[in-house]
Structure formats: structure tokens, C-alpha cells
Amino acid sequence: MARMSAIEAAVHILKIEGFTAAFGVPGAAINPLYAAMKKLGGIQHYLARHVEGASHMAEGYSRAAAGNIGLCIGTSGPAGTDMITGLYSASADSVPILCLTGQAPRDKLDKEDFQAVDIAAIAKPLTKMAITVMEPARLPSIFQKAMYLMRSDRPGPVLIDLPIDVQMAQIDFEPDNYQPLPPSKPAAPRAQAEKALDMLAAAERPVIVAGGGIINADASDLLVTFAELVNVPVIPTLMGLGTIPYDHPLMQGKVGLQTNDRYGNATYLRSDFVFGIGNRWANRHTGSIETYTKGRTFIHVDIEPMQIGRIFAPDLGIVSDAGAALRCFIEVAEERRAAGLLPDRSAWVAECQHRKKNMLRRTDYDQVPMKPQRVYQAMNDMLDRDTCYVTTIGLSQIAGAQFLRVYNPRNWINAAQAGPLGWTMPAALGVRAALPDKKIVALSGDYDFQFLVEELAVGAQHKLPYLHILVNNAYLGLIRQSQRSYDMEFQVSLGFDNINITEEDDAPAHYGVDHVALAKALGCKAIRVHKPEDFKAAFARAEALMEQYQVPVVIECILEPVTNISMGLDLNCINEFEDILCLDETLKAESDWVVAPKAE
Numbered sequence: 001m002a003r004m005s006a007i008e009a010a011v012h013i014l015k016i017e018g019f020t021a022a023f024g025v026p027g028a029a030i031n032p033l034y035a036a037m038k039k040l041g042g043i044q045h046y047l048a049r050h051v052e053g054a055s056h057m058a059e060g061y062s063r064a065a066a067g068n069i070g071l072c073i074g075t076s077g078p079a080g081t082d083m084i085t086g087l088y089s090a091s092a093d094s095v096p097i098l099c100l101t102g103q104a105p106r107d108k109l110d111k112e113d114f115q116a117v118d119i120a121a122i123a124k125p126l127t128k129m130a131i132t133v134m135e136p137a138r139l140p141s142i143f144q145k146a147m148y149l150m151r152s153d154r155p156g157p158v159l160i161d162l163p164i165d166v167q168m169a170q171i172d173f174e175p176d177n178y179q180p181l182p183p184s185k186p187a188a189p190r191a192q193a194e195k196a197l198d199m200l201a202a203a204e205r206p207v208i209v210a211g212g213g214i215i216n217a218d219a220s221d222l223l224v225t226f227a228e229l230v231n232v233p234v235i236p237t238l239m240g241l242g243t244i245p246y247d248h249p250l251m252q253g254k255v256g257l258q259t260n261d262r263y264g265n266a267t268y269l270r271s272d273f274v275f276g277i278g279n280r281w282a283n284r285h286t287g288s289i290e291t292y293t294k295g296r297t298f299i300h301v302d303i304e305p306m307q308i309g310r311i312f313a314p315d316l317g318i319v320s321d322a323g324a325a326l327r328c329f330i331e332v333a334e335e336r337r338a339a340g341l342l343p344d345r346s347a348w349v350a351e352c353q354h355r356k357k358n359m360l361r362r363t364d365y366d367q368v369p370m371k372p373q374r375v376y377q378a379m380n381d382m383l384d385r386d387t388c389y390v391t392t393i394g395l396s397q398i399a400g401a402q403f404l405r406v407y408n409p410r411n412w413i414n415a416a417q418a419g420p421l422g423w424t425m426p427a428a429l430g431v432r433a434a435l436p437d438k439k440i441v442a443l444s445g446d447y448d449f450q451f452l453v454e455e456l457a458v459g460a461q462h463k464l465p466y467l468h469i470l471v472n473n474a475y476l477g478l479i480r481q482s483q484r485s486y487d488m489e490f491q492v493s494l495g496f497d498n499i500n501i502t503e504e505d506d507a508p509a510h511y512g513v514d515h516v517a518l519a520k521a522l523g524c525k526a527i528r529v530h531k532p533e534d535f536k537a538a539f540a541r542a543e544a545l546m547e548q549y550q551v552p553v554v555i556e557c558i559l560e561p562v563t564n565i566s567m568g569l570d571l572n573c574i575n576e577f578e579d580i581l582c583l584d585e586t587l588k589a590e591s592d593w594v595v596a597p598k599a600e
């Protein structure tokens with residue numbers, strides 16, 4: 001048996017478990033881990049500028065590709081507390097990340113030592129396991145368990161806190177004897193699949209709600225196969241966006257209070273049966289449970305038993321990995337199709353498709369300063385089908401989700417539940433580190449961009465090119481809009497007269513921060529766009545700059561300060577503030593399920 005430091009054993013395990021990248025910030029209490037990574041090689045380290053940034057980079061890395069687990073590293077004390085936000089947004093969206101923290105030596109833990117904080121206790125509610133390792137010989141088995149937990153059942157993060165003397169203690173460990181544990185994932189029994197398809201057959205206007213669990217299970221192809229077999233429209237959740245391509249005839253748009261399509265909400269309100277797969281009935285998707293559930297029958301497939309009935313009791317709950325469930329549903333559906341037992345859904349599907357063509361929102365505004373809708377139109381026109389979008393929160397994210405077209409799984413990477421400002425930039429860098437050949441486009445409002453802007457330097461230092469679309473309204477736009485109900489605008493303006501912007505600059509001085517100068521100062525390239533006709537040249541130039549310099553490129557779009565984005569308090573009363581496109585006037589008439597357009 002080989003003799004080595006416990007932390008060297010940990011690095012061997014990381015490598016055997018497939019880790020090739022780490023995001024972090026070193027410090028005295030975690031230096032033994034850095035020494036082991038340097039000695040053993042094989043794990044590329046990206047030096048973050050803020051430890052919260054490292055945690056979001058790890059999230060981006062995990063979300064980018066099936067099987068990935070992002071690794072973030074920090075020292076004792078504030079490094080761990082900085083990473084708490086990443087642990088929160090990872091756990092909220094069922095994403096595994098491994099967070100390693102340094103710690104004071106064991107005999108100092110209760111003595112208020114410098115930077116000694118009980119990070120395991122702080123992280124406990126946000127992780128599947130949070131543990132301070134007290135016995136060096138246990139370190140390999142704790143790492144093995146961490147890997148198992150992160151991959152099993154509902155995925156989520158783990159924190160391992162490493163006292164410096166534990167890291168350095170000598171233990172017996174033989175890397176060749178280490179084996180990763182196969183993860184556990186429950187699978188739907190056949191009888192439940194049969195019951196589910198019986199219930200589906202009895203419905204008149206069914207929809208499938210496709211959640212992020214399908215993406216976690218890498219089962220989007222199975223979802224599309226199943227939907228096509230039974231010919232049932234699909235409504236992806238925010239986390240499930242991309243499970244079915246935007247232009248698939250069965251894709252029926254998004255449903256929700258904010259990130260919705262007009263036709264998506266209308267189709268949902270017309271439905272009588274909801275087949276939820278790998279979703280969690282998020283409140284911004286459902287709105288009030290009364291409106292959401294009234295007159296409908298529900299099936300809920302979730303990998304975690306404790307999730308079934310958490311929001312409301314379904315008529316049938318199935319505990320299963322989404323992929324395993326879909327395989328079983330497909331098997332039963334194929335048999336029933338062969339026996340001629342599947343109902344004809346063509347009239348319902350045609351009705352849904354008619355709404356998808358006719359219940360839209362206008363984007364072709366040409367005014368200057370621009371409306372945000374026009375930016376998303378340009379992105380749809382200019383960007384490839386396989387573009388991977390990364391975004392977090394704000395009117396920018398909400399309107400982005402309403403208008404941008406997503407065609408593939410893992411091409412909509414969004415901190416959907418936690419929505420931490422500042423997430424977009426480091427997450428995009430993490431995606432880039434995972435996928436060197438992917439077209440990655442981040443989308444931020446000006447405040448999200450400013451929150452962790454220092455991470456742009458990581459992209460410049462480590463040559464991680466991606467395109468960052470920054471929509472600048474000089475406002476905390478979402479909060480400005482929500483303050484309308486208080487009849488106030490208080491502490492939501494980001495505008496000020498920037499004394500360093502002169503008349504010769506093309507920046508609007510009263511918008512405050514000069515983002516182009518800021519990006520350049522951090523070693524990146526940036527372009528400012530004021531008017532729609534400049535988009536084409538700007539996108540082409542951005543491509544060329546990324547190719548030439550291999551750094552992030554920012555396109556800052558100067559928006560009109562105030563544009564309210566469609567949203568409301570319930571699915572049947574979404575406020576449309578801008579022009580809608582009702583291409584079939586009769587769709588407005590059926591007011592029980594098509595929301596009559598109204599401005600506040």
C-alpha cells in the first residue's frame with residue numbers, strides 16, 4: 001500500500017473520478033491541496049478573481065455537459081462563505097458541484113482561530129453532504145461518498161471542509177484499488193407506466209410539462225420520441241428549455257408568470273391533463289395553484305420521492321429517473337400504437353399550432369435608443385441554432401427567455417431558481433472551460449454585468465472566449481418594474497453623469513458606467529451598439545475578435561431606460577405592456593382562456 005498525504009490521495013481520487021478542471025482561489029489553509037494538484041498534474045486550475053465567481057464557474061462547468069461535475073476550491077473562512085451562493089444556486093437547480101475548503105487545524109477549531117468558521121454547518125441546508133474531515137484515514141471514503149451522492153437521485157452539491165493538518169497527515173492509500181461507486185437512480189415500474197398511459201388516453205387536451213430532470217438524465221431525445229409517439233404538445237419549463245427544439249411542431253412554448261409565451265399560457269389554460277416529467281412545479285411557472293390545477297388531471301414523475309406532492313398532490317406520482325421513466329413510457333406506447341390503441345390527437349395539436357403561429361409579441365421596433373425586444377430579434381437572426389445561452393436574472397433574462405429560440409438541451413443555462421446577480425459571467429466562463437468549441441452567448445443586464453465583472457479577467461488570462469450581450473438600461477430594470485406597484489422608483493437607477501465620458505465618446509454619459517472601457521481594462525474586447533442597423537457588423541466583428549484574441553467579447557446594447565416586460569400575478573392575467581401580435585383576431589374572443597390584452 002502506498003503512503004502519501006491524505007490530500008494527495010484526494011487528488012488521485014478526483015482524477016480517477018474524471019475531474020480535469022478546477023476553479024478557485026488559493027490561501028494558506030488550502031495550500032496543501034494546491035501543492036498536491038501541482039505535483040500530480042492533470043487538473044487544470046482557473047484562478048478566479050472572487051471565490052463566489054469560482055463557485056458559479058463550477059456550476060457552469062457542471063451544467064454544460066452530461067456527467068460533468070464542477071470543482072470549486074477556496075481557503076478557510078471567507079472563501080467558504082463566498083461560495084455559499086454557488087452552493088445555493090446549484091442545489092436549487094439540482095446541479096452537482098464539489099466545493100473544497102481549507103480549514104484551521106483540528107485542535108484550533110473551537111478556539112476562534114484566524115479564519116476558522118464552521119462552514120460545514122453553514123453549508124448543510126444547501127448541500128447533499130457538508131462535512132469537516134476530522135480523521136485523515138476517512139478522507140478517501142468521504143470523497144467516494146461525495147461522488148456517489150452528487151451523481152445519485154436528485155443531483156446536488158457537496159462541501160468537504162479540510163483542516164490543514166488533516167490534508168497533510170500521512171495515510172495508506174492505493175490509487176489502483178479505488179473504484180467509483182455506480183450511482184443509484186430509481187426507475188419507474190412497468191405497471192405505473194401502463195397506468196400513466198391509460199390516464200393520458202382518457203384526456204382530451206393533454207400537455208407534457210418537460211422539466212430539467214430530463215436534461216439531467218440526458219433524456220431529451222427520449223422525451224421527443226415519446227411526445228411524437230403519443231402526439232402530445234410539450235411545454236418545457238425554464239430548466240427544461242431545449243428538451244424539445246423551438247421549431248418542433250409539438251413544442252408549445254413556455255408557461256409562467258414571467259418567462260412565458262402568449263401561446264404557451266393560452267394552450268396550458270385550454271388543457272385538461274398535465275403529464276409532468278422531471279419538473280418541480282416552480283411557482284414562477286405555475287402561478288396560483290388554484291388556476292394551475294383547476295379542471296386538470298396531473299401525473300408527476302420525479303426522481304425524488306419527497307418532491308411528489310410537495311406543491312400539490314398529483315393524481316398519479318411516479319418516482320423515477322426521467323430517462324428510465326421515458327424508456328418505459330415509450331415501450332408501453334409503442335405496444336399500444338401497434339395495437340391501434342393510441343387516441344388521435346391531430347385536432348388538438350392543430351389547435352395548439354394555430355396559437356403558436358398567431359399569438360405572439362412584437363419585436364421589430366426600429367427606434368433609438370432601442371427596445372430590448374429588438375436585441376433578441378437580432379440575436380435570433382444572427383446566432384447559430386446550436387448557440388448555448390447563459391443568463392441569470394432580471395428583465396434581460398425574462399425577456400431573453402420569452403424571445404430567444406433554444407433548439408438543444410443544455411443550450412439554455414440559467415440559474416433559474418436562485419437567480420443570483422453576477423452569476424452569468426462566471427457561469428459562462430465555466431461553460432467555456434467545459435466546451436472549448438461551443439458557441440457561448442451570455443446575456444446580462446447592466447447590474448448583473450457589474451456584480452462580478454472582475455471575472456472577465458479570468459477569461460482574458462485563461463483565454464476563454466465567449467460573447468457577452470449586455471443590455472444596458474441603466475436600471476435595476478426588474479426591480480424598477482416591480483416598484484410600480486408601490487408607486488415609486490427608489491434606489492433602482494444605475495445612471496449618473498460619468499465625469500470621464502466626454503462628447504467624443506459614443507457612450508451616453510448619464511448612463512453611468514462605461515462598460516466598454518471596463519471590459520477593455522480587464523483585458524477583453526467590447527463593442528457598443530446604439531441602433532438596430534449596427535447589429536450585423538457588431539456580431540461579425542465580435543466573432544473576428546474572439547477568433548483573433550481568444551478573449552471574451554462584450555457587445556453592449558444601449559436600451560431605452562424604461563421598457564416594461566410582460567408579466568403578471570397569474571397565468572390568466574399577464575400584463576402586456578408593449579405591442580402584441582394577434583395574427584388571428586378570433587383568438588382574442590375566447591376570453592375564458594386567452595387573456596385579453598390590457599396595459600396596466
Ligand SMILES: Cc1ncc(C[n+]2csc(CCOP(=O)(O)OP(=O)(O)O)c2C)c(N)n1
Nearest residue numbers: 394395396421445446447448475476477478
Ligand atoms: C444577489 C441579488 N441581489 C438582488 C437581487 C434582486 N434583483 C433581481 S433583478 C435585479 C436588477 C437587475 O438589473 P439588471 O441586471 O440591470 O437587469 P434588468 O432587469 O435591468 O434587465 C435585482 C436587484 C438578486 N436577484 N440577486
Ligand SMILES: [Mg+2]
Nearest residue numbers: 445446475477
Ligand atoms: Mg438594467
